[in-house]
Every structure is written in structure tokens, then in C-alpha cells.
Amino acid sequence: MFKEIKPKRDRVAQLEKDFMLAKRELDKINAELGKLEEELSRLNARYEAAMLEKQKLEEETEIMERRLLAADKLIGGLGSENERWTVELKDLRQQRVRLLGDCLICAPFLAYVGAFSWEYRDRLVYQTWQPGVLRRRIPMSQAFRVEQLLTTEVEISKWTAEGLPPDELSTQNGILTTQCSRFPLCIDPQQQVGTVNTVNCMAAGKKR
Numbered sequence: 001m002f003k004e005i006k007p008k009r010d011r012v013a014q015l016e017k018d019f020m021l022a023k024r025e026l027d028k029i030n031a032e033l034g035k036l037e038e039e040l041s042r043l044n045a046r047y048e049a050a051m052l053e054k055q056k057l058e059e060e061t062e063i064m065e066r067r068l069l070a071a072d073k074l075i076g077g078l079g080s081e082n083e084r085w086t087v088e089l090k091d092l093r094q095q096r097v098r099l100l101g102d103c104l105i106c107a108p109f110l111a112y113v114g115a116f117s118w119e120y121r122d123r124l125v126y127q128t129w130q131p132g133v134l135r136r137r138i139p140m141s142q143a144f145r146v147e148q149l150l151t152t153e154v155e156i157s158k159w160t161a162e163g164l165p166p167d168e169l170s171t172q173n174g175i176l177t178t179q180c181s182r183f184p185l186c187i188d189p190q191q192q193v194g195t196v197n198t199v200n201c202m203a204a205g206k207k208r
Helices: 002-115 118-135 146-150 153-161 168-179 193-207
Strands: none
Touching (some): 002 118, 002 146, 002 168, 118 168, 153 168
């Protein structure tokens, strides 16, 4: 009976020994697998962070490209504007020189001509004062009109919308009424009291 049991015990002992060896090998493999899984997790985290950074950089690149395109357009636009501003600056410098003669005519216009008819005003301003200024070689605008210096097209349109007739005398009366420091005496352009009332109303609004 002993002869039958001993081989079996030896076999069991060998199997237990093999089992322990296999178990240690398995534990070693599991430990290495755990390390590999941890390393894989770290690599996945780094990969995800890198992908997020890549996406962020792509978005920033797209934004910078749009800004660069807008800057190119702005620089191009400013380049053309620079040419226009250069021309306007040259014109303004010339206008500054001509302003002496223009003001030399506009000042007495505001001070003295309000009480006169359009014919007398025209003769006084454009046939007497203007030739006298030019004869003395005082710089002034050519094709000079008092309306160009003392008012604007927008203001004239506003006066017309408020009921002031669009003729030149009425426009001059509007200038005299709004620009003079005192209430001027203005000739009724079309023999209508309403016109005088209109410019007087504009002046009253200005005084308020």
C-alpha cells in the first residue's frame, strides 16, 4: 500500500511545487502587467493632453490667420487712405493760406450786408470786395462763395426742410441769422413775411 501512496504523494508534492512556481511566475507577470497598464494610462493621459494642446494650437492658429488677414486688409486700406489723406492735407494747407482772403470778405459780409438786397450784396461782395482782395494779391479761394465758408450743405438742407426757400438770398439770410452775434436785419427774399419769421425762429432757437 505504501508503494502505491508514495508515488502519489511525490506527484502531489511535485504538482504543488510546480503550482507555486507557476503562481510566482503569474504574480511576476501580473506585476509587470500592472506596471504596463500604469504606463499605458500615463501615455494615454499624455496623448489626450497632447491632442488637447494640438486642438488649442489649431484654434489659435486659425484665429491668428484671421487676424493676419484682417491686418493685411487694414494695412491695404490704410495705404490707400494715406494717399487720400496726403492729398487732403495738401488741400488743407492751401486752404489755410487762402483762408485769409476768405475771412477778409466773410467778416464784413456778416457785419454789414444783412440790410441790403441780393443784387446789392452780390455787387458788393463779388464785384467790389473780391476783386479788391485779388488785386492786392491776398490769397483767397477761387470761385469763392460765402456759403462755402459760413455754412454747409447739410445745414442748408435742414433750413429748406424747415421752410426756408432755397434761393441764394434766403440762404444768406439764414447764415446772417445763425452766425451773427446780434439779430440782423434781413431783406424778405420773396416779399413774404414767413421767410423772415423762419430765419428769426432759427435764430431764436440758436439763442436758447
